[in-house]
Amino acid sequence: MSWKKKDEYNPKNTIPTVKHGGGNIILWGCFSAKGTGRLHRIEGRMDGAMYCEILANNLLPSVRALEMGRGWVFQHDNDPKQHTARATKEWLRKKHLKVLEWPSQSPDLNPIENLWREMKVCIVQRQPRNLKDLEKVCMEEWAKIPAAVCANLVKTYRKRMISVIANNICDVLDVVQHDEAIDIEPKVHETEKNAESHTPSLEEKVPDPFPSKEPKYSDDVLRLTLLRDHFKEEDMERFQKILGLQNLFRVEFLFSDLEQELKAARLSQTNTSEDIEKALEAILEASETPILDEIERMLDAQENTDLQQEAGEFIEEAAILDDFQELVFTLRQKYSNARNSAPLAVGSQLHPDTAQLLPNLFAKPDMCCSNTDWACVSPQMVTCLPEQWKPGPDFYGVSWEPVLVTAGAGVIGFLFLFWRSILSVKSKSYLTTEKEMTDRMERLEQEKKEILQKVAELQQQGEELKEKQKQSEKSATSSLEKIQELENIVQEMERQNERLDKENNLLARSFDDERANTAKHEDVMSEMDKTIEKLKRSRKKTQDALSKATILMDEAKLREDAQKVQRQVLEKDIATLKEENLSLHHAAKLWEEKHREMSEQIKVYQKSQKDLEDSLVQKDHNVEVLSDLLGDLEACDDLKDGVVANGEASNDKQTVIQNRIKQMMDVSRVQTTLSVVEEERDRFMTKLLNEERGQERAGRTISAAGA
DSSP: OOOOOTTTTOGGGEEEEOOOSSOOOEEEEEEETTEEEEEEEEOSOOOHHHHHHHIIIIIHHHHHHTTOTTOOEEEOOSOOTTTTSHHHHHHHHHTTOOBOOOOSSOGGGOTHHHHHHHHHHHHHHHOOOSHHHHHHHHHHHHHHSOHHHHHHHHHTHHHHHHHHHHTTOSSOOOOOOOOOSSOOBOSSBOEEEOGGGSOOOSOSOOOOSSOSSOOOOOHHHHTTHHHHHHSOHHHHHHHHHHHOHHHHHHHHHHHHHHHHHHHHHHHHOOSOHHHHHHHHHHHHHHHHHHHHHHHHHHHHHHHHHOSOOOHHHHHHHHHHHHHHHHHHHHHHHHTOSOTTOOOOOOOBBOBSSSOOOOGGGSOOTTSOOOHHHHHTOEEEEOOOSOGGGOOOSSBTTBOHHHHHHHHHHHHHHHHHHHHHHHHSOOOOOOSSOHHHHHHHHHHHHHHHHHHHHHHHHHHHHHHHHHHHHHHOSTTHHHHHHHHHHHHHHHHHHHHHHHHHHHHHHHHHHHHHHHHHHHHHHHHHHHHHHHHHHHHHHHHHHHHHHHHHHHHHHHHHHHHHHHHHHHHHHHHHHHHHHHHHHHHHHHHHHHHHHHHHHHHHHHHHHHHHHHHHHHHHHHHHHHHHHHHHHHHHHHHHHHTTTSOOSSHHHHHHHHHHHHHHHHHHHHHHHHHHHHHHHHHHHHHHHHHHHHHHHHHHHHHHHHHHHHO
């Protein structure tokens, strides 16, 4: 986009140039807020496949080299032919790249156009000799572009869009291309920036910033919690001074609402981080511009109420808007998963139609050319200033365009302030009251009357002197001198009278202004009285709440005292339980010792039981033997009636009987001993069972005491 002056193409301001020969190169480049990316030379015809290859080999490596993360947005160049190709759209979809939608052929909306212009100026100064040298110079100059220039282009993108909208050139852009002797024009322009540079929709609902009724805000809003957390106290005082307290409450309410929406979106999204970022981005786009617009309306309203606004206050208003815009993105970053997101602006290729670069091959104005050659001659602007006054390619590293725009804006602002100061009456603050002004005017009237009376007396004296002059020729000279003096006095008095009239008029106007100011002050006082009444009501409510809180505190103290008493009782119970626990531990130790003793006795009893069982087995064997003997005795009784052959057999039989009787006696003694042993065993077993029951009871008692 070029703005032409009225007499720009006059013959005295142009020189002929030739646009043939030399050749050209096509370049693709990109940049972001962190600096420039790769610069690539395109050879051959550009199509969708080549464009995708360029993006894959240059765009993504540039993003990684600049450490952009994933929170960047991609902007194509001014030529949409390759961007709308199906292969290009499919490649962008597979790579999950966010693409900014904007009208093509809109160089005003493409920040990389500024970089191309800066590089063209530098290339003109270096004068490349051929295409290879031209490519080398382009690479070197592209790498020299400061990162601060790139960051400034991305940062001012929103202001650029606002200016375009204000000039009604979003739909139809009058694109005027200048043919220069040494030029580089982009063929494929791609710029990339953060979501903050995208202008959101302005069709969002925004409440009326000046409602007829005063809204009711919550306690957090009235305390300005959110703003005080993000800004210092001096900043809050500056905001209150410029916006006013009610507007500051309104701003706090808007940002609190935005924070609630971001928080709700962050909690409601259970999908991937990309979905969360999309939801947060949508809320930011829908809320940022309405909030900033409402703040601007507040500032405009404050400006209308105070017509004598100084020029420095405009700078403060711009700083306030920047601070609130920073707060918007701080809230956005607070609920974001991607902390490493940064704006990226990706650049463009060079257009082949107007990129004629070899100045040493161009024809000079005085050279002979054919009719076809002269048909390519186009006018070019030159300066008529002396050599030492000619401007350089930039202004201390900054492009001339923003400098000239800033200077023009300053001149327009000065003219506006001057015009307003002429048409408006400057409001003054007087320390005098209306009564004093009235007294002063009366004194001035009295002085005026006295002066007029003196003038009349002096005139009368002049007449008398004239009569005396006629009567006496001798005193003519002295009389003439006196008359001249009196005339001078009269003239001085007349001039003084005129000055008094002017002062009287000024005082009258001042009196009217003071009366108007007094009426305004009375209105302000009435508003202040209403505010005081509201504050009194709020104070009464606060006192009622304080009394209720005092009653609740007294009740809490009583409950606290009761809890202290309960605590003391519990502490005593705990001390008693501790003593019982110690005694139970002592008893447990005694029971453990008894248990060890009983265990040893049980072992002894078990050993003796085993011995007794062995002896019992032996006795059972003896019983069996005795049973056999008894059977033999019964057999002997059966043979008692038989005849014995000799006396030896009778003696043997008696011996056998005696032996069996002895054995039977031994068996009876053994049975008696066994019965005694069994009784002893039963007694010990009973005692052992009793000890085990006592041990179990002691264990339960110890466990209960420990619990």
